[in-house]
Amino acid sequence: MNLQNKSVVLNVVLAIVAVVLGVRLASGEAPAAKSADAEQSSNAEQAVLDNIATRTSIRDYEARPVEKEKIGKMLRAAMAAPTAMNKQPWHFVVVDQRSVLDALSEANPYAKMLKKAPLAIVVCGDTEKMIEGGGRDFWIQDASAATENLLLAAHALGLGAVWTGAYPAEDRCKAISNVLSLSDNLIPLNMVVIGYPAEHPQPKDKFKEENISYYVDEQ
Known part of the structure; x- marks a missing residue:
């Protein structure tokens, strides 16, 4: 066989190999990749739902500080919440000074924990960022959405937290404002008390079908 014929045969063999590999990729590896992606997506969805379902209020904490990195992640999660007209009418006061935490515990009778x-984050509404006119009170919903994000982030990070209310109780708002010199x-909406859990209460299943009404098309 001369050199030219050998070259032709080699090209044909390489072409056949390329076709076989292409068929294998199309019929085998691609579906496997899709299956892996689908499984990863399903796992991510379940992780989010489990984090929501297993979060519960924690009122007892270990004697260890919360890392600054985790505080930053919780604040980022809080500020990812939706707000009316994207006003973001919130302000967060981070407190880990023992004397201030003790003073805040006296400012709110329901925050003795x-x-x-080791940590509290006071979620406030900022009147300078609120919607003017009739939509002003949407700040309450906006800051509440941010608070829920914060609570879920704390749980995901292995922390325990509890929401202690302030607004609209004027005495609590005034006392907290005085402690923090706001x-x-x-306007302090609430104080989220945070730390590593020293208790592990079972989360409550709060789902009740009777609390739902449906206006849906028949399937």
Whole structure:
């Protein structure tokens, strides 16, 4: 066989190999990749739903500080919440000073767990960022959505947290404002008390079919 014929045969063999590999990729490896992607997506969905379902209020904490990295992640999660007209009318006060935490525990009679907690984040509404006119009170919904994000992020990070309310109780708002020397434009909605859990209560299943009404098309 001369050199030219050998070259032709080699090209034919390479072409056949390329076709076989292409068929294998199309029939075998691609579906496997799709299956892996689908499984990963399903696992991610379940992880999110499990984080929501297993979160519960924690009121007892270990004597260890919360890392700054985790505080930053919780604040980022909080500020990812939706807001009316994207006003983002919130302000967050991070407190880990023992003397201030103790003072805050006295400012809110339902926040006595602050005596043991290493961290509190006070979620405030900022009147300078609120919608003017009739939509002003949407700040309450906006800051509440941010608070829920914060609670879920804390749980995902292995922390325990509890929402202690302030607004609209005027005495609590005033007491918290005094402790933190808040400017007049900031209204404390709540204090989220945070730490590593020293208790592990079972989450409550709050789903109740009777709390749902449906207006849906027949399938």
